[in-house]
Every structure is written in C-alpha cells, then in structure tokens.
Amino acid sequence: MAGFLLRRILGMLIVLLCLLAVTFIIFYVFPANPARDICGKGCTAATVASIDRQLGLNKPLWAQFGQYVSGIFTGRRFGQGSHLVACNFPCFGYSYQDNLPVSTLILQRLPVTASIAVGAAILWLAGGVTIGAVAALKKNTWVDRVVTATSLVGLALPVFLVAIVLLFLLTAKLGVLPDPSYTSIFVNPGAFFTGMIQPWIALAMVYAAVYARFTRAKLIEAMGEQYITTARAKGLRERRTVVHHGLRSAITPVITILGMDFGGLLGGAVIVETVYGLPGIGQLFLQAVDKVDIPVVTGCTLLAGFFVIAANLIVDLVYASLDPRVRLA
Amino acid sequence: MSLTSLGAQEPLDDSQLLLLPAGPGSQSAWRVGWTRFRRDPVALASLIVIGLLIVMAVLAPVLTAINGHPPDAEYQNHLDPLLGGLPSGSVGGVSGSFWFGLEPGTGRDLFSMIVYGARVSLFVSVSATIVTVVVATLMGITAGFFGGWIDTIISRLMDLLLAFPSLIFMIALVAVLPSVPRLLLLIIILSVFGWPYLGRIVRGETMSLREREFVEAARAMGAPVRYTLLRELLPNLLTPIIVTSMLTVPTYITAEAGLSFLGLGIEPPTPSWGSMLANSLNWYATDPWYFIFPGFFLFLAVFSFNMAGDGLQRALDPRGD
Numbered sequence: 001m002a003g004f005l006l007r008r009i010l011g012m013l014i015v016l017l018c019l020l021a022v023t024f025i026i027f028y029v030f031p032a033n034p035a036r037d038i039c040g041k042g043c044t045a046a047t048v049a050s051i052d053r054q055l056g057l058n059k060p061l062w063a064q065f066g067q068y069v070s071g072i073f074t075g076r077r078f079g080q081g082s083h084l085v086a087c088n089f090p091c092f093g094y095s096y097q098d099n100l101p102v103s104t105l106i107l108q109r110l111p112v113t114a115s116i117a118v119g120a121a122i123l124w125l126a127g128g129v130t131i132g133a134v135a136a137l138k139k140n141t142w143v144d145r146v147v148t149a150t151s152l153v154g155l156a157l158p159v160f161l162v163a164i165v166l167l168f169l170l171t172a173k174l175g176v177l178p179d180p181s182y183t184s185i186f187v188n189p190g191a192f193f194t195g196m197i198q199p200w201i202a203l204a205m206v207y208a209a210v211y212a213r214f215t216r217a218k219l220i221e222a223m224g225e226q227y228i229t230t231a232r233a234k235g236l237r238e239r240r241t242v243v244h245h246g247l248r249s250a251i252t253p254v255i256t257i258l259g260m261d262f263g264g265l266l267g268g269a270v271i272v273e274t275v276y277g278l279p280g281i282g283q284l285f286l287q288a289v290d291k292v293d294i295p296v297v298t299g300c301t302l303l304a305g306f307f308v309i310a311a312n313l314i315v316d317l318v319y320a321s322l323d324p325r326v327r328l329a
Numbered sequence: 330m331s332l333t334s335l336g337a338q339e340p341l342d343d344s345q346l347l348l349l350p351a352g353p354g355s356q357s358a359w360r361v362g363w364t365r366f367r368r369d370p371v372a373l374a375s376l377i378v379i380g381l382l383i384v385m386a387v388l389a390p391v392l393t394a395i396n397g398h399p400p401d402a403e404y405q406n407h408l409d410p411l412l413g414g415l416p417s418g419s420v421g422g423v424s425g426s427f428w429f430g431l432e433p434g435t436g437r438d439l440f441s442m443i444v445y446g447a448r449v450s451l452f453v454s455v456s457a458t459i460v461t462v463v464v465a466t467l468m469g470i471t472a473g474f475f476g477g478w479i480d481t482i483i484s485r486l487m488d489l490l491l492a493f494p495s496l497i498f499m500i501a502l503v504a505v506l507p508s509v510p511r512l513l514l515l516i517i518i519l520s521v522f523g524w525p526y527l528g529r530i531v532r533g534e535t536m537s538l539r540e541r542e543f544v545e546a547a548r549a550m551g552a553p554v555r556y557t558l559l560r561e562l563l564p565n566l567l568t569p570i571i572v573t574s575m576l577t578v579p580t581y582i583t584a585e586a587g588l589s590f591l592g593l594g595i596e597p598p599t600p601s602w603g604s605m606l607a608n609s610l611n612w613y614a615t616d617p618w619y620f621i622f623p624g625f626f627l628f629l630a631v632f633s634f635n636m637a638g639d640g641l642q643r644a645l646d647p648r649g650d
C-alpha cells in the first residue's frame with residue numbers, strides 16, 4: 001500500500017507541475033505585454049514598470065517560472081511603496097485591480113461555492129443511486145421504463161436551462177421558493193436551505209441522470225453474479241442481499257465517477273452562480289475574465305486543476321482500500 | 330445469413346468464425362446495422378429530427394426570407410412600452426407573422442434568431458467533432474499500433490488533458506486570446522479538450538486488434554505499415570469512431586451553448602441559443618416564451634443526437650439482438 005501511495009502522489013505532483021507550466025505559458029507567455037494585462041484597465045506606466053520588475057518579466061522564462069512556482073509555496077511580496085503586501089502560502093498571485101492577494105479573494109468566496117458543490121453532490125449521489133437501484137430491482141417493469149426515459153431527458157438538459165426553468169416555476173409562477181441567495185448555514189440554516197435548493201437541483205439534475213443509469217447497469221450486473229445466488233441460497237434476507245452484496249459491489253465504480261465529477265464541479269458552479277447571481281468563486285473567475293485580471297484568472301484556473309487532480313488521487317486511494325487488486329496493478 | 334441466426338449470446342469458436350461471411354467493417358455488417366437501426370423507432374425519429382435541424386440551419390437565409398424577418402431587424406412597434414418592452418399579445422407575441430414571437434426589449438423575430446442560432450450551434454459542434462475525430466484517430470492509432478515510448482507520450486498527454494478542468498480552461502483561453510476569431514477559437518478549444526475521450530477508445534481498440542490474426546497475417550506477408558493501418562485496422566475502428574463522434578456532437582452543442590450563455594461564445598448580434606437563454610434571465614418571470622423556444626431547440630438537438638448515437642451503438646454492436 002505504501003508503494004502504491006507513493007507512486008500515486010508522485011504521479012499527482014507531475015500532473016500538477018504540468019498544469020502549472022501550461023497555466024504559466026497561457027497567461028504569462030501568450031500575452032504580448034503581461035504586465036500591462038495584469039495591471040488592468042486605467043493603470044499608469046509607473047505601475048506597469050513596477051509589476052514588470054516584481055514579476056521579473058525581464059528575466060529568462062525558466063527563471064520566471066521558477067519564481068512563480070516557488071512563490072506559491074513560500075509566498076512573495078507585491079505592491080509598491082507604502083502599499084507593499086505580503087502574499088503568503090499559498091500565493092497564487094496578487095490582484096492589482098482589487099489590491100488583494102488572489103488567495104484572499106478566493107477564500108472570501110469559497111463558502112458559497114463549497115456549499116453549492118457539496119449540497120449538489122449529496123443530492124445527486126443520494127438521488128441517482130437510489131433511483132438507479134430501484135430501477136435495477138424493478139427491471140423491465142413500468143418503474144424501470146419511467147426511470148430510464150426520465151434519465152434520458154435529464155441527460156439532455158443543460159444546467160443553465162434547468163436553472164432558468166426552476167426559477168420560472170418555483171420562484172416566479174408558484175412562489176414556493178425565494179430568489180436563490182447565499183446565507184451562511186451557521187447564521188440561518190433555514191434561509192441557507194431555501195436559498196440553495198434551486199442551485200443544488202439545477203446542478204444535480206444532469207449528474208443524477210448519469211448516476212441513475214450507471215447504478216442501474218452496475219446493480220443489474222452485480223445481481224446476476226454467483227455470490228448473490230449463494231447469498232440467497234443460504235437464506236439471507238433479500239434486503240440484506242441487495243444492500244450488502246449487490247449494491248456494495250455496484251457502488252465502487254460509482255465512487256470513481258463521483259471523484260472526477262466533484263473535481264470538475266467548479267465549471268458547473270460558474271454557470272449556476274451566473275444564473276442565480278451567487279457570489280462564489282465562479283463569479284470571481286468570470287468577473288476577472290471580464291476585467292482581464294490575469295492573476296485572479298490564473299489562480300482560479302490552478303485551483304480548478306488542483307481540485308480535479310486531488311479528487312482523482314482520493315478516488316484512487318478509496319478504490320485501493322476497497323479493492324485489493326488495484327494496489328497490485 | 331444474418332448475424333442474429335448464429336445465437337448472439339453464445340461465444341463463437343474458431344470454426345464458426347470462419348463461416349461468417351463478413352467481419353465488422355465489411356459491406357454486409359453495415360447493412361445489418363442499418364436494418365437494425367431502421368427497426369429502432371426512437372433512433373430513426375432522432376435521425377429525422379437531426380436531419381430537419383440541419384436543413385433548418387442550412388436554409389436559414391431562405392427561411393427568414395419566407396417570413397420576411399432578418400434576424401437583426403428590430404420590430405419595436407410590436408412591443409408594448411407600457412410593459413417595459415414586452416411583446417404585445419399573448420404567448421410572447423406569437424402570430425402569423427412572428428411564428429415564435431419576439432425578443433422582449435429589442436423586438437427581434439425569435440424564429441429567425443433560433444434558425445440562425447441553429448447555424449452557430451451545429452456548425453461549431455459538427456466542425457469541432459470532425460477535428461476531434463481526425464486528431465483522436467491519428468493519435469489513438471499511432472499510440473496503439475506502435476506502442477513503446479510513442480504510446481507513453483500520447484497516453485500521458487491524453488491523461489493530462491483529461492485531468493484539466495476543461496470549462497474553466499476554455500473560459501480562460503477565450504479571455505487571453507481575444508484576437509483569434511471567436512468561431513475558430515471555439516472549434517479549436519472544444520477539440521483540444523475533447524479528443525482524448527475518443528483517442529483513448531481508438532488506442533485501446535487498436536491495441537487489441539494489433540494482436541489479431543489478420544493483422545499478423547498482413548504483417549507476415551510484408552504489407553507496408555501504411556497499408557496495415559489504413560486497410561486492416563481503420564475499417565475495424567469505424568464502428569467505435571462513428572458511435573463516439575455521434576455522441577460527441579451533443580456534448581459540444583451543450584459546451585458551445587454554455588460558453589455563449591456566459592458571454593464567451595459567438596459575439597452578438599449574431600444570435601446563438603446560449604446567449605438568448607442568458608438574456609432571457611432578465612425576462613423569465615414576465616415572458617417565459619423567450620426561454621422556452623431556444624431552450625426547447627437546445628434540448629431537442631442534444632436529445633436527438635444522444636438518442637441517435639445510442640441507437641447506432643445498439644445497431645452496430647454485433648453482440649446485439
């Protein structure tokens with residue numbers, strides 16, 4: 001297990017380094033004048049020159065990259081004159097437009113995005129697996145057909161379309177839910193849930209359809225295995241057979257796609273936050289794209305990449321602990 | 330003799346395989362597939378819908394000439410200023426002249442906008458799919474056939490691209506490359522992040538085909554590599570390539586609509602379904618028809634490509650019924 005763990009972490013670090021390199025090239029080498037872009041609109045020549053100096057843009061590329069990577073781990077100093085700011089670990093850069101380190105900006109927005117992502121994931125996992133399991137156990141009945149047809153429709157519904165339809169139905173037409181907004185769960189749990197339920201459903205819809213189809217297929221496969229017949233033959237109650245023997249083996253591959261989907265959820269969050277006007281990392285990212293605030297764009301991109309890579313690593317580890325064959329491969 | 334009469338579930342032994350008149354990729358296997366596809370009502374209906382959508386996109390200038398409303402013409406006199414620019418009349422201003430009503434605020438003809446939006450959506454998604462298929466096939470075959478360090482490099486590249494948060498990167502790239510024409514940029518970005526999915530499938534299939542007797546025979550007879558790749562391997566890879574590309578189109582349609590929705594797709598005033606849906610956010614409570622029409626067409630396009638792709642998969646799978 002230790003060797004496996006080491007190999008995986010090493011692999012993750014290599015991918016992370018590639019991600020850093022690609023991101024660095026895109027944002028610091030492609031633009032003709034990075035300092036100008038980083039500084040933003042309405043910025044003086046003196047500031048541009050000072051950014052040029054601070055980022056070492058006159059140095060060779062590899063030196064710039066080294067400085068950029070080591071800055072993430074050891075921190076850097078940004079700003080000018082009396083406005084010198086320390087950007088501590090993890091330093092993803094400094095927004096000259098907001099005059100704040102990128103990590104501070106991201107941390108401010110993190111609770112909103114995390115609430116959207118975690119809530120949606122719980123909803124689609126519970127919903128998708130339950131619906132898929134029911135369909136598998138009622139295979140070829142009308143229940144199964146309804147689930148299959150509904151999930152095919154769900155698969156073809158983009159997140160933003162579901163979100164608008166929900167807004168129209170639940171907020172405008174029926175008036176059962178308020179316009180979605182973020183309230184901290186610690187301040188007012190009731191407002192937190194009523195404000196978040198629409199973003200959760202909108203994001204969870206497509207994923208739940210995928211998970212329902214996947215769980216259905218895997219459970220049907222598992223229920224045909226000989227160990228299920230054995231379990232039944234030794235007189236195990238059907239419920240226990242399904243939950244402990246069937247579903248348990250069917251759920252392992254579901255964990256794999258959960259990890260990957262959860263890692264990529266920041267992309268979905270951008271859309272949901274846009275529809276509902278929620279002040280999360282997705283909004284921060286889009287506003288930064290709009291203002292060409294390159295350090296923030298870079299920081300958010302790296303964060304998203306880090307999520308995907310970390311999620312893959314976690315999936316590998318969970319998988320290895322569930323299935324010994326993986327460790328030996 | 331049809332493949333079905335052989336008893337699909339039973340594994341064939343070698344002597345039976347010799348009796349098969351046609352392997353996958355030959356003329357009659359395609360005919361079997363087409364016969365099965367035709368008998369699948371959902372798949373056939375989806376194919377017809379796709380055909381209609383393509384005709385609609387291609388004939389967009391003709392269709393808007395028939396109803397007499399260019400997509401950028403504003404019919405402000407059909408809007409109600411007392412209601413803040415909502416179309417006059419019910420159902421978003423649907424009438425004999427404005428088949429899908431009008432865009433609130435500007436008074437553009439929704440039918441014309443949707444027809445032109447179909448152009449953008451289908452052009453981007455189909456072009457990107459073609460690029461994807463070419464790149465994925467080349468890379469996948471090369472990696473799978475030659476193996477060794479070539480395979481290692483291509484496989485790592487695919488892993489790396491798959492590990493990237495593609496939507497976030499697409500948005501970021503649009504931001505740093507403002508000088509590249511948006512249509513071209515969309516096609517490139519979608520293909521760059523999309524090809525590894527098909528590339529992996531092609532690589533895997535190639536690796537298993539490489540070990541089969543007919544490829545070995547070709548090599549033993551001294552066939553050049555090019556011949557082996559094009560005449561022996563490629564025909565056998567067509568089924569997974571066709572099925573996967575059919576299922577790639579809808580993911581690109583969704584991605585294009587998503588980027589347009591975020592204001593990063595094709596630039597206005599060129600209409601696109603995604604940007605129409607983004608604008609409809611300002612009107613969803615007062616004029617739901619403004620999101621219902623583009624939303625329905627977006628759903629229809631994605632749904633029918635999904636269904637047709639699934640149908641193709643069933644029809645071309647030799648293990649099917």
